[in-house]
Amino acid sequence: MTDGAWPATGSGHTPREVATHCPYCALQCGMTLREDDTGVTVLPRQFPTNRGGLCQKGWTAAELLDHPERLTTPLVRDPTSGELRPATWDTALDRVAAGVRAIQDSSGRDAVAVFGGGGLTNEKAYALGKFARIALRTRNIDYNGRFCMSSAAAAGMRAFGVDRGLPFPLADLGRADTLLLVGANPAETMPPLVRWLTEQRRGGGKLIVVDPRVTATARQADLHLQPLPGTDLAVANALLHIALTEGWVDQAYVAERTTGFDAVRRSVAAWWPARAEQLSGVPVADLEATARALGTGGRVIILTARGAEQHAKGVDTVSAYVNLALALGLPGRPGSGYGCLTGQGNGQGGREHGQKADQLPGYRKIDDPVAREHVAGVWGVPADELPGPGVPAYQLLDSLGTADGPRALLVFGSNPVVSAPRAARIEGRLRDLDLLVVADLLLSETAALADVVLPTAQWAEEDGTMTNLEGRVLRRRALRPPPPGVRTDLSILADLAARLGDAETAAARFPTDPATVFAELRRASAGGAADYAGITWDRIDAADGVHWPCPSEDGPDTPRLFADRFATPDGRARFHPVDHRPAAEEVCATYPLHFTTGRVLAQYQSGTQTRRVPALRRAAAEAFVELHPDLAARLGIDDGDPVRVTSRRGELRAPARLSTGIRPDTVFAPFHWPGVGRANSVTNDAVDPISGMPEFKICAVRVEKA
């Protein structure tokens, strides 16, 4: 049909209407796609996450299916002109295979690296990890999820022994008496989620938001704490300090279900509220009101998101809030708990099945001999052939093309030229590669640098599964096949594997049918923390999704974790004492302002897709720099003036947008745009020592009229 790349989906024909999910964020709103003579229409669908709601990104998602800029043929860089030229699939794939072979022959297997994405389906993420480990046999694979929720993942792992963004269904938010959102702005990043917040407040619940900006979410809060960026950890420790002095700690829970509280109690004794107030600017009275709402509420939920997590102390910051939740006895208590709002569409599933440098499918550790044995068995290779752990995303990207670093990179579903910190440096690293291969549906800024670009199918052209922010595995369904000239990621991996090794073995190891891949994923994940063994596509269809762990087809799934025990060896949650430390880069006379980054409603991630949708482009056309009118007045800047934001690493130029909703000592820019408006030209590449998360949320800058 399309040069053999269109997999059999079991449906046997192109459906005219399918129930699927939005291609963008981790909320994975249910939507129906309908195709008729006029094109493809999106209709909202009742699903437990969005309950019929959609934001503008979802409504317009289908506009990319027949977009004029859509890639429909491979591109290969012409060695003489240096330009990307259309090529046949055979030419493009041969070029990739030859390049990979030559580089691996001369520089070793690890000289070829793979970079994945949190938007890939479970099947593709799984296949990509497998491809890296047994086709390329490189240890160097990681993905952009490092830039997303890796800090929360690490903190969750060390406290609970498992990392599932929300260990309870979203619906619990609607019933919480107190809901604390730390560095989360769902009103702009996942608008339909706000329906749950509205329900919560209509039911008399209290919403408290911690954010340095008066965001659309903060405006709805009963109480808004507006700390200096980089001080969320101190705020959490002060909240726990208050809970201790007021007697709100659940001593019975602490004794029965946790270990390590004494060390945390002593560490937060040093965080009396006035100390946190001076550091963060949050009044003691507001800290006390927050602690009271958390400590005396019945159903209490604490959620963190990127604002708390994207720091060089992101793991410790999340741990501080987990400590608070544990001390109050929340995790595992019905209607209560701690959770992380995962960002990318398959940010959850993408981190479970092997595209993370240190992981194998089922959220297994790649350095665990038992895990290696199990997964190698499923893959039909000896365990000692599996490579060891690689390095986290930023470290990997920063090593590209260097003396000891990889010389080739294969990118699937990511655009690090826009989304990586200190992006100009990473752009340079990508240029230093001998071979850059990018699989994408559009010519992203990263694809534009590639030697070979491979056009891939879109979400409405493929089947598979996604795991949303609740750990709910759900079905993505194809409306129609990819256009001629376009292949799926699974096909591309199979084609490459065939060229890199024995064709017959490759065909067996890299099936192109997602259902077949999912069946194998189930076996590979069986017995792991993220156990999908009992999940079938039919079961997902029958039940609005299935929550992992789900070890058996006839056993229950797990909408709520931790009711009886945590996933630690002794079943108890672990406290970890954590202390505030300054940002990796604090302000100084030359760079006197704090710079923080984030998102706007009408754009998604690096904007490769959403910047090409006319309605979204109209709503959010270009980058901007948000600053307080007092600061602007001192700098001689009027609303709309072009301004330059400069850090030690680079500069960003964009129009000023004045807002009293931001602290006068802080400026903000969204990161969705490339070129001069690229916020990540400015951001700091310091990373968290545990998670590898870069410090997107704070660095020191100077601002002037451009």
Added chain:
Amino acid sequence: MTARVVIVGNGMAGARLAAELHAREGDRKVTVLGAEPHRAYNRIMLSTLLAGRIDEPDVELTEAAGHGIDLRSGVAVTAVDRAAREVRTADGERIAYDHLVLATGARAVVPPLPGLDPADLPGRVVPFRTLDDCRRILTVARGARAAIVLGGGLLGLEAARGLATRGLATTVVHPTNHLMERQLDPAAGAVLAGTLAGLGVTIQLGVPATGVVADDTGVRLDLADGRSLRADLLVLSCGVRPDTALAQAAGLTVRRGVVVDDRLRTSDRSVSALGDCAEHDGTITGLVAPAWAQARVLADVLTGTDPLARYRPRPVVTRLKAAGIDLAAMGDAANGGPGEELTFTDPARGTYARLRIRDERLTGAILLGDNPAIGTVIQLFDRGHPVPADRRALLLGRTLGGAVAAPSASPALMPDAAVVCQCNTVTKGALVRCWRLGARTVDAVVAGTRAGTGCGGCRDAVGGIVDWLSEAESVEVTR
């Protein structure tokens, strides 16, 4: 760098220094000698302990342990032999050092009153300084009905508040005419006295005490105006005096405190001092924040992490926060002087604010009661950042400074370009156009524009616009 470091004192300063050393790279042996027989604890929390809200373990602090740190509590140092570079303990042990740090803190002042022998205080008379003091107060307070606190400074008021919380009839006796006179102006002192009275604390101002008579059954405090007050417990909170005995005996330069330079070095380059016992640039701080800043500098210098680190005092913020009391005082606000002054007073609600501004910077502030901008004010003062153009933001907080344009109450006044539905970027103009094209219900307008289909938060606003259009259209028709 320095191989053997001996720290005398395991209080807020000494324990912090041990932790700072512990956190830095390098091979060294650190011995911490604490005279008190306890783990390191947070002195700031003692008033909370006094109030009965927490138990003793809750005031414990993280102790640096292992990795070359030898922590010994209950060991009193009796002498320093600088020539031999060793300290002697009460047990006669000699401990050698390459570098010695004095973190001996301060002792509570016992006022020179008849009936008070500092070496042998009556059982019902207790200073308020250490954990042991706290224990003694609590022992006497059990079964007591009335308490007197002598001294209306910060600590005295915290103790009084704590005792009142326990249900004791508590009286504060203060010799000058207003409370906390070092930090507050008379007006603020008066508002604070009113606040305390409302919390059950009686205040006696402007009356020095003249003598104490105490026995097993009670204590009597005689006042200069001839009155006598009786109680079951007398808490002394008359200030502290740096504990310089060791330094003095060892021949180090001592004025009010052990004199140190910007590196926290005493007159002997092998001996440093920090915290309440140290006098830097003529100042003894008596507060935690400067002591911890000193600990950072000293650790940097001693370990060679940053040999050029120097202690630079920062302006001090005095903060009193107990149930029902919210007070912050900083800088020169009490004294007046050149520059702008902002004031706000609402004595009936116990709110008082006085701020001084010079060259667009805050030079001082007194905030008492409900001041929503208190966090901002403290940060602006601490960091020396410019103040808001609209000064009212300093008094009213972000309720003013953060005001965000709310959707206009009347749709008629809303500009066509106003975005009603943020999630789908639907303007009022788009809703009106949809209506003009024939949509006559909220559902029809929603279906036509997608307004309200994201977070759902604008459904009421969309409904309001549809209502307004219905009325406006009918008006037009009848006209």
